[in-house]
Amino acid sequence: MNECFPDADLTGVPLLKHTIEPFEADFKDGIFALFTFILGFIFVRWVMFSWQGWGVTLFTLGYCGAITLYLLKKGVQIPRAGWFWLTAVLLTGISFSLWTNNGLEPWRSMFLFCSAVYWIICATGLTLLGRTSNWIGLDSINALFIIPFKNIRCQFKSLAFLGSNRRSEGRQILSIALGLLLAFIVGGIVLPLLLKADSGNFSKITNGILTYFQGMREDIRELFFNSILAIPIAAYLFGLVAGSAHKRGVFTFNKNTTTRAISALRxxxxxxxxxxxxxxxxxxxxxxxxxxxxxxxxxxxxxxxxxxxxxxxxxxxxxxxxxxxxxxxxxxxxxxxxxxxxxxxxxxxxxxxxxxxxxxxxxxxxxxxxxxxxxxxxxxxxxxxxxxxxxxxxxxxxxxxxxxxxxxxxxxxxxxxxGVVMLCMLCLLDSDGFVARYNAERYISGTLSSFDVGILYRSGPAGVDAALEVYEKTDDKILQSDLKAYLLVQQQLTAKASKQPLDDLQKAHARKRIAEFAALHPL
Known part of the structure; x- marks a missing residue:
């Protein structure tokens, strides 16, 4: 037996199991199938193309909350490893609404994505040894590729079950959606006829509505595009979570025979x-x-x-x-x-x-x-x-x-x-701000001969406090001019992020400090 895997037994079944049982959906699966489409839409809308700001945090909270509730409702007993990885996902997601962390990208985003996927199989006890182990490579392949794609059609089966379910809640949800669709189609046919028979007042109302929708044309196009992208993402997410909860198509790798294969390499x-x-x-x-x-x-x-x-x-x-x-x-x-x-x-x-x-x-x-x-x-x-x-x-x-x-x-x-603990600490402790403050304090104290403004640009809004401190305490006019140029850039960038999903507390703080500075020293 390989001493690297002390818990493994050498008697077993084939390394790859190809049989897959049918998916039996229930009402909980149907409701979760609807929620996964919402999660997929939010992911495309707020996360996929930016990976910044409070939008990532809200998605992470919704993702973790919805999946945890679904697993508990399905009777899954989440082990300690599952709670550990859930904590790591939540802390990393929360950091997006606190700090911009330019210096940690793309590592922070990659860690959030991979840990959010790996958490699912830990929470459902599907890792080869029941916890994070030497087999983490095979466990990750199982979570990222095999389980989701083996169960990729299960979301549509769950939605079909919800539509055919005799329970009134399921029928009501789909009936309302169908009614909205039919109303939109019939309205498009009837509206031109009403306009021809109108004396004038109704056309004023409809013209105002049409003008409003014409102004929203770009938003509607973006909404439609996001909805299309959300469909495969939701199917992938539901396949991963529901497949893990149902234990369907999850036992691709067998620890006993995999251990035997490793031992054969000796x-x-x-x-x-x-x-x-x-x-x-x-x-x-x-x-x-x-x-x-x-x-x-x-x-x-x-x-x-x-x-x-x-x-x-x-x-x-x-x-x-x-x-x-x-x-x-x-x-x-x-x-x-x-x-x-x-x-x-x-x-x-x-x-x-x-x-x-x-x-x-x-x-x-x-x-x-x-x-x-x-x-x-x-x-x-x-x-x-x-x-x-x-x-x-x-x-x-x-x-x-x-x-x-x-x-x-x-x-x-x-x-x-x-590694997980170190990454979580890095995400939560604002490494860019620490770097900027360290250089500012050393420059002001005289232990650093020059102040590199280029580091501030790479730090983004995290360098604003350090830049303001150095500006107030230096007599170097060239350095002051460079710092004002940096502050002007940050003023423009943080203003664009205001009230957008990619905003965060650090950007809001930078906007406030720069506004106070600009009132005394116009940029």
């Missing part, structure tokens, strides 16, 4: 594994030892000989780290899966795993010191802040590799949990 002799890891670790030790000045000069705040530009020195360290860390972590995963002798039975493999993880931690520490030196000279930006957090995340994985040599746990589950 074909590499232990001598090959030991030689590979041993030589690679020796290569790293020799390389680092021969370039101690290069790797450790950042710890004492000095550039090594031959490096004249801080930015090149820091970037070189970061990209080296990314390549080496990716190779090392991929190699560790590969050799522990392919090794004929399992890790738990091999002391030598455990030692080599620890050595490679420690060498990677050493490279992470030196790269972080380089980035710290770079920030000390040029200031902070989101593009410098995020790599630092990524390095910390890699360090957590390396420490987890060390711990895995003694204790059995899912390193993937731990990594995903840490």
């Amino acid at each position: 074909v590499v002799p232990k001598a090959t594994i030991y030689t590979l890891l041993g030589l690679l670790c020796a290569l790293y030790v020799v390389f680092i030892g021969s370039q101690l000045t290069y790797y450790f000069s950042a710890f004492i705040g000095e550039r090594p000989e031959g490096w004249l530009v801080y930015s090149e020195y820091a970037r070189s360290g970061f990209f080296e780290l990314c390549r080496i860390a990716a190779i090392n972590l991929s190699l560790l995963m590969g050799v522990n899966i392919l090794s004929k002798k399992p890790r738990r039975d091999s002391t030598a493999l455990k030692i080599l795993n620890c050595l490679l993880a420690l060498l990677t931690l050493l490279l992470i520490a030196t790269a972080l010191s380089k980035m710290a030196m770079y920030i000390g000279v040029y200031g902070l930006s989101v593009r410098r802040f995020l790599p630092c957090l990524f390095m910390v995340f890699l360090a957590v994985i390396c420490v987890s590799v060390l711990a895995l040599q003694k204790w059995e746990f899912s390193i993937v589950r731990l990594s995903v949990g840490v």
Whole structure:
């Protein structure tokens, strides 16, 4: 048995199950089918083309509320993993109405979408091990593609059931919709006849209405376009949720046979594994030892000989780290899966795993010191802040590799949990505003030689407070002129967002502060 999957049994059924049972709709499915069309329309209208503002928050709240209520009404017992992912989705969605977070896009939007989909199979207990585990890749494929498309027609079946249902509520909803459609058709036929027989007063009323609708022509066209797009989106959403609730077409992957397939990959002799890891670790030790000045000069705040530009020195360290860390972590995963002798039975493999993880931690520490030196000279930006957090995340994985040599746990589950918590904190704590305030405080205190206005543009409205603070306390006329140009741009951009779904509290605050500033210093 593969020690990476301790809960799996090796006796099982085929890896892919192709049989699919019929979908039996009920009244709850019919009502939820209507709600999914509303959710699909809101998604197209407020989210799909912008991914900004309170529109995303309202959609997220409606999405989570409607699905949670539906699952509970269907008798689904939501496990702790489901509540964890629901919390992550809600916190990320709420952040859209608080902060613009330009520096986190598109990662924030991608995380919200993927976590909202993955939450469904966690809430319905359909992950292979019943929770987030080493099988998260297969679970994600199941949630994103297999379950929704296997149940893509279930929404129409539920609506048909609602229409044919004997309960008066179902008949009433569709009867009203049919009546509105027929009234619109008959009205279009009768209205021209009434206008011909009119003495004049009725035409005044209808002309006013027609003028109003002509002014709304573009809005009606957009409404129609959004409604068309909402149909496949609603079918996808209903297929995912209802398919998961009904357990229909969800058992494509079987953990027992998948584990057997992974175990069958254990074909590499232990001598090959030991030689590979041993030589690679020796290569790293020799390389680092021969370039101690290069790797450790950042710890004492000095550039090594031959490096004249801080930015090149820091970037070189970061990209080296990314390549080496990716190779090392991929190699560790590969050799522990392919090794004929399992890790738990091999002391030598455990030692080599620890050595490679420690060498990677050493490279992470030196790269972080380089980035710290770079920030000390040029200031902070989101593009410098995020790599630092990524390095910390890699360090957590390396420490987890060390711990895995003694204790059995899912390193993937731990990594995903840490990553989710870090992303949620980033979304809620306004990283763009933090960066702008950090640079402003250092410039005002004299520890930063220049203030980069370009970082403010990338921060969007998050940089308004910092720009106003620097403007009031600097005597540099050129810098003041650049700051006023930035504030003018933000005044125009935030004004366009006012009372629109892409507005948020940060934009509203920026509008207020800029208006107060413009009253004293015309832009």
